[in-house]
Amino acid sequence: MTMQTNAVFEPGSTVGIIGGGQLGRMSAMAAAKLGYRVHILNPAPTSPAIEVSASATAGSYDDPAALEEFASRCDVITFEFENISAAGLSLLAKHRPVRPAGEILRVSQDRILEKTCLAEAGIALAPWKAVSGPQDLKSLEELGFPLILxxxxxxxxxxxxxxxxxxxxxSALTDLxxxxxxxxxxxFQRELSVMVVRGIDGTxxxxxxxxxxxxDGILDVTLAPARIMPDVAEEAQAIAMKIAMELDLVxxxxxxxxxGADGQLLVNEIAPRPHNSGHWTMDACLIDQFEMHIRAVTGLPLPPARRHSDAVMHNLVGPEDMARVAGILATDGASLHLYGKREARPGRKMGHVNTIFPRGALPGELALEGLLPPRG
Ligand SMILES: Nc1ncnc2c1ncn2[C@@H]1O[C@H](COP(=O)(O)OP(=O)(O)O)[C@@H](O)[C@H]1O
Ligand SMILES: [Mg+2]
Known part of the structure; x- marks a missing residue:
């Protein structure tokens, strides 16, 4: 028996979040804003999300005893960490509703399954091939170069x-x-993203x-809105909504x-959770991505995802960006969000900064450079 009901969980209920990182932290803060209690499942007893939540289970994501204890302390379960096993999720789903459902996570965890599902739904993707072993390498020449594995x-x-x-x-590659x-x-001309949310009633x-x-492979800056023609922006949203409906997202x-340089929109990947490229919503929307997520998961109404301001989001990564925090705190108009991580290792996401502008007044390229104190 799984618990995929359309039950509504009123404020005062406990939302369980699998994963203790910054996405869990900001989801927990949004849940607290609406009067929910949050219970975290995380391998370590302290983490960015645990520090702002009511309680936590410290345990491995694939330890059945930890999962059962976690489920027993929640009313509804969601996740910020995408790599919990399918077996772990189905065990949780026996006890409590898991939203989004485990099937979506199974799809997004595996790039081949993800591309197969999206292609079957008629979504345009970059040309791709599955490579199960060295015998498949030769056939990749059909894709053309450069290619990415x-x-x-x-x-x-x-x-x-x-x-x-x-x-x-x-042909020189070995030991892949x-x-x-x-x-x-x-x-591509640019990379775009859309945050789409769907409720239990299909809204x-x-x-x-x-x-x-x-x-360096890590999100650096998000510009909201994208500086593109309205028809392209709307097409991207239509694609995201189609995927949400095909996958029965909650x-x-x-x-x-x-x-693309040719104007075509191709989907790169999906992530059924709050996303770094949605952090701008925290300061530029009355209801941000985290609150929308919590509302969807608990079955509350989903108001239109309205943006009251334009925004530029800068990620703060590693010790290099942590060295800029004092300057950022002293910068007029910069809204700083830190994740409370003890150690600033290179490449680690430590926080982000949103700078907002009246609608239509996003700064040009030169001014973008000067929004925050420079990197040392
Ligand atoms: N097919 C591609 N063509 C051009 N750039 C790509 C392609 N695939 C990935 N990239 C670049 O690498 C980044 C990370 O790839 P992605 O598939 O999103 O992996 P991750 O799971 O690490 O986010 C992308 O945001 C993009 O900048
Ligand atoms: Mg990506």
Whole structure:
């Protein structure tokens, strides 16, 4: 028996969140705003999310005893951590509703399954091929070069990716971590994303389409809204809504897209949880992505995802960006969000900063550079 009911959980109920990182922290703060209690499942007894939540179960994501104890202390369960096993999720679903349902997570965890499902739903993707072993490498030449090889599971922030420039470079590859997925490198004008949320009654809401820029494989800056023609922004939202409906989403989901040099929109990947490229909503929308997610998961109404301001979001990554915090605190108009992580290792997301502007007044490229104190 699984518990996929349409039950509504009123404020005062306990929302269980699998994962104790910054997405869990900001979801927990949004839940607290609405009067919910939050219970976290996390391997370590302290974490960014645990520090702002009512209680926590410290235990492994695949320990049945920890999962049962966690479920017994929640009314409804969601996740910020995408790599809990399918077995773990189905065990949880025997006890409490899990939203979004485990099936979506199973799809988004595996790049091959994800691409297969999206393609079946008629969503345009970068040309791709599954690579189960060295015997499949030769056939990748059909995709053309450069191409990119990605591990099928556990990749994030560009980890587990290898760019291949030529047939010679391809044939020289050895000891790859199969299975892999190969994609043609897309010549994009820009990267876009859409946060889409769907409720238990099927209501679908979309935040505005935004533009994302990466640095060393990690999201660096989000511009909200994206500086693109309205028809492109709307097409991106229509794609995100279609995916949400096809996958029967309940909760929020990030959809990453490439806006090709030829104008075509191709979906890169989906993440059925709050997403770094939605952090701008915390200061530019009355109801942000985290509150929308909590509302969807608990069955509360979903108001339109309205943006009252334009915004620029800068991620703060590693010790280099933590050194800028004093300057950022002294910067007029900068809204700082820190995740409370004890140690600033290189490449680790430590916080982010939102700067907001009246609608239509997003700064130009030169002014963007000067919004925050420079990196040292
Ligand atoms: N097919 C591609 N063409 C061009 N750039 C790509 C492609 N795939 C990935 N990238 C670049 O690498 C980044 C990370 O890849 P992504 O598949 O989103 O993995 P992750 O799970 O690490 O976010 C993308 O945001 C994009 O900048
Ligand atoms: Mg990505």
């Amino acid at each position: 990605k591990t099928t599971r556990f990749g994030y922030d560009g980890k587990g990716q290898f760019r291949v420039e030529s047939a010679e470079a391809l 971590p199969y299975p892999l997925v190969a994609e043609k490198m897309i010549d 679908v809401r979309c935040f505005d389409t935004v533009e994302n820029r990466h640095r 909760g929020i989901m990030g959809v990453e897209l490439f806006h």
